[in-house]
Amino acid sequence: MLIAIEDAVEECLFMTVVSDDRYPFDPTAVSSDRPLPLYLQLADHLRQLIVQGALADQDVLPGEREIAERFGVSRVTVRKALQILAEDGLLDQRQGSGNFVNRGKRVEQPLSALTSFTDDMRSRGMRPASQWLHRGISAATPEEALALGLRPGEKVSRLRRLRTTDGTPMAIELATVPCRFLADPEIVTESLYEVLRGAGYPPFRALQRLCAVQLTADQADLLHVPAGAAALLIERRTFLEDNTPLELVRSQYRGDAYDFVVELNLSGATRESGGSRPSSENRS
Known part of the structure; x- marks a missing residue:
């Protein structure tokens, strides 16, 4: 009886939704000719539509019957x-209401201030956490030695981790610090900057370079997005007050979860002269 009622309700949804062809489904995305199970192919296709914004936050999906009809599956x-x-947190399944798209919270980060990921998330009332992927000491690569002003072969501490906010993967971060500033990477449990400040090496300023990239399959898997999804690569060199290089960081931020905000001033404008202070928001 319950199944019959469910089928009847879903049949009504099908009749009202199928004529409204607003769902950007691609039936060719699911095929029995591919080795991947059909349900994984369908999940990957819907995930891509959500991540790329083709399905908007809080959009309700059609019923199971219509989706099955569209893709020719059970x-x-x-x-x-x-x-x-x-x-994966991409759908909210509400009893009696349906499946709603959940693109998750977006985080805005100003580029005008030097803050750690931990400090930045805490200041927003969010719960930052890390999953350690690697902590160790090894010789600096030629690129790292050049960026950090090191001698060839000098030892550095490397810290690679997955950064999360309220349980959502946000970024993959690889920080490289000369061993004279961080002799034991294992002592870093949360904020690297807190450890450096406590050791007498407070970060003072930084130079950052941003560019758009596509995530590799391994990176995408860590961030719970499709392989090849858009991301923002940030390379940062951090310095002490005397301009000594302190840290080199390379991070891949999820393009669907992070907004980087920059405030720009008109050249020559001052507060005293009443010059306008336009702002520009860069979305990753």
């Missing part, structure tokens, strides 16, 4: 695909 396949997306 409702069991659809249900398994939707469950995967729900577990």
